[in-house]
Amino acid sequence: MEKDKRVINIDLNPKESNNKNVPKKFETIEIGDSSGFFCDVNTGVCGPIKKKEEGN
């Protein structure tokens, strides 16, 4: 089965991406299909990290 290769939390192309979870300063590290869980700093609500947009 082909693994969904996902870039976590790093934005190589900040201007083109809608992924607001991505800081501008850091670089990319590609890791399997992990998504993870966090506590949103704006809402304080904790849960799965949602990908903002697929295929971007």
Next chain:
Amino acid sequence: MKITIWSDFVCPFCYIGESHLSQALESFEHADEVKIEYKSFLLMPDAEYVPGKSYAETFSDMKGIPIEQAKLMLNQVVDMGKNSGLDINYDIAKLSSTTDAHRVFQYAKKLGKGNEFFSRFYTAHFTEGEILSEKETIIRLAEDVGLDVDEVQRVLDSSEYNESVTQELQEARAVGVQGVPFFVFIDKYAVSGAQPVETFIQVLNKVWEEQKS
């Protein structure tokens, strides 16, 4: 290898994420060359402990979300904690502000006891039902990690280390942190959120290789 972690003592996924990272480090052959630095994050600075109210009720009121949604979220956290070997008990946990605790954490960090401090305060909040906004509690827990009681009292009675906390919060904002925990490896690679142990193992190995080359 330096790992920086933005976190708060009352952030459940910070507690879980840290546990996963620790487990990953157990199988990482260069673990003795890893240096972890915690940085302050205030997830709910306005939180106020209300005696007689459950954690779910306080959280629901604070965030304006239905109580059932709050309970669902907390149950999910408890289950995940269990799977990670952590005893998270929201039946006795008390939601409160961690601002003063973070000021004392900054003092602890200056003395090289920041990581022990975080570990002690995680357990105090999630397992022991301690109220982390209470000065007496902070002093007692700080004493557990070897801090001088009089010095901690002095810090608490002043505004000392406010600036250090603010600086780390601003740093988080500047790099666009949207959620905690937030891990940064060798000041270069960022990983947001509690990731599975296997993911942390992959990250550690990749970063190690990169650092070596």
